[in-house]
Amino acid sequence: MTGSSYDIIIRGGEIIDGTGAPRYRADLAVRDGRIAAIGQFEGNAGRTIDASGRVVAPGFIDVHAHDDAAVLSTPMDFKLMQGVTTDIVGNCGAGIAPALTGGARGLPGVEIVLGPLPEATWETFGEFMDAVDAAHPAINVACLIPHGIVRARALGMESRPPDEHELAQMCDDVAEGMSAGAVGLSTGLIYVPGTFAQTDEIVALARAAAEAGGIYVSHIRNESERLLEAVGEAISIGKDAGLPAQISHHKSSDRPNWGRTVESIALIELEVANGTDVTFDVYPYTAGSTILAAARGVQREIEPEMIMVASVKEKREYEGRNLAQIAEMLGMDPNDGPAIVSRVLSDEPAAVAVFFSMDEADVRRVMSHPLCMIGSDGIPSPTGKPHPRLHGTFPRVIARYSREAGLFSLEEAVRKMSGFPARRFNLRERGELREGWVADIVVFDPEAIADRATYEDPRQYPAGIDCVIVNGEVAAQAGAQTSTRAGRVLRRGS
Ligand SMILES: [Zn+2]
Secondary structure, eight states, X not given: OOOEEEEEEEEEEEEOOSSSOOOEEEEEEEXXXXXXXXXXXXXXXXXXXXXXXXXXXXXXEESSOOOTTHHHHSOOHHHHTTTEEEEEEOGGGOOSOSOOGGGOOSSTTHHHHHOSOOOOOOSSHHHHHHHHHXXXXXXXXXXXXXXXXXXXXXXXXXXXXXXXXXXXXXXXXXXXXXXXXXXXXXXXXXXXXXXXXXXXXXXXXXXXXXXXXXXXXXXXXXXXXXXXXXXXXXXXXXXHHTSOEEETTOOOOSXXXXXXXXXXXXHHHHHHHTTOOEEEEEXXXXXXXXXXXXXXXXXXXXXXXXXXXXXXXXOGGGTTOBHHHHXXXXXXXXXXXXXXXXXXXHHOTTOEEEEEOOOHHHHHHHHHSTTEEEOOOOOOOXXXXXXTHHHHHHHHIIIIIIIITOSSOXXXXXXXXXXXXXXXXXXXXXXXXXXXXXXXXXXXXXXXXXXXXXXXXXXXXXXXXXXXXXXTEEEEETTEEOSOOOOOBOOTTO
C-alpha cells in the first residue's frame, strides 16, 4: 500500500487543537493549504518538520491589532514571529478606510500610531480590503469598520450629534463595509472624534453591523474612575443593537481604581448569566500605550515617572525617557505632570507614550477569565521604542502567565489565542487543528517559548518558536521569516 503525498508533514509533536482539549501525540499533514490528516498515517511530503518535544497549535489570532497600514507596507515580522497568523485590524475606532473627503488617508496624526500610511488606492471600505489582499500580506487580515473614520466622513471633527442625513450616511458606510466582508464595527470612545458620539448614535451604527452578522468591539468611554459605567454602556449597545459585544483591552487604570476589575467582571458575568453576549480581551502587561494627548485634560493626577515617551517625529531624545527625566533634561519641575505633558505635546503633538497605569492583579484576573481572549494592541511605529506588546504578547502569555505563574493550562492559553477568537469573530474553519480546516499552524517549544521584548529594548523577536505556517505555507522557520507572503483578507463567513 502506498501512502498519500502531502505538501508538509509535521512529525512527532503534541497537538493542542485550540478548543481547550488536552494535548495528544500525533502527526499532522498539510495539503493544498488545508490540514489533510491528523493522527498516524502513511505518506510522504515535500517537506517534513520534526516536532518531537514540540507543541503543534493553531496559528494565533491577534484580536486587537492596529496594523491597518502595516499589513500593506511591512513584512509583519513582529506578529508573524510570535506565531500570529491572523490580525484583526480597525480597532479603537481608528483606521485608514473608508477614504475621507479631500483625499486624507486617515484622521490627523493617525500615522504615528498606525505607521507610515501607504498611497490610498481605495474609496470604500471594500476597496481597502481588496487593496490589503492585493498587497499579499504575510499574515491573514480580518477587518473591523472604524467608527471614528465613518463619523469624520459624515461630519468632520465636529462635537455634536449627527443629523438624520449624516446618520444615514454613516449607516450606509457601515453597511457597505459589512457587505464587503468586515467582521464588525469598532469604537474608540476616548478619542476624537469617537468621544463626540452619544450612545444612540453608536446603537444605530451597531444595528447596521448586526444586520450583517457583525460584532461590536469597543475601546470603552472610560477605563478608570468611570469604568463600570463605560462597561455598562458597551453591554447596553450590544443588547439594544442585537449583536455580540467585545470590550477591548479590559483594564482598570490608575492607582485609585486598582482592583475594580473585580466589579467589572462581576457585572459582565451577571449579564452573561442573563443571556447577554459579551466577551473581552487583554494584553499581558501592566503598561498601556496610546497617544500622549490622551493624558491631557484628564482629572486624575499625572505621575510623571509613570509615563514614558515611546515615539515622536523629531525630538528623538524624548524617546525611552519618562516625563520626570524629560523635565530634568528641560530644566522643568519634574513633579508638575500637566506642565511637562503640555510641553512635550507642544514639541511633538503626535507623541506616543507608554503609561504604567495598571495593577498586576487586575491583569491576571482579567486574563484568567474564560471569557477573555488575547489581543496585543501593538502600535507598529517605525521609530522609537514601541510598547513591547508589539513583539512579545503571545509568547509572553504562554511563558509568564501559563508556564511560570500557572494561571491556566497551556491548552487554555492556546484556546484564548486561537479557537475562541476564531469563533467570536466568525473566522470560518480557522483557529482549530481539524482535518479539512485551513492550515494556519504554529510549532513551538513549550519549555523555551518566551517573549524577549522589553520596554528598553522592544524590537526583539520571541524565543522558542520553530515554525509558523500561514494558509499551508511555511512563513517563518528557525527564527527567520521566509519569503512567502501567504496571507489574505478573511471576509466574514467565507
Ligand atoms: Zn484602544
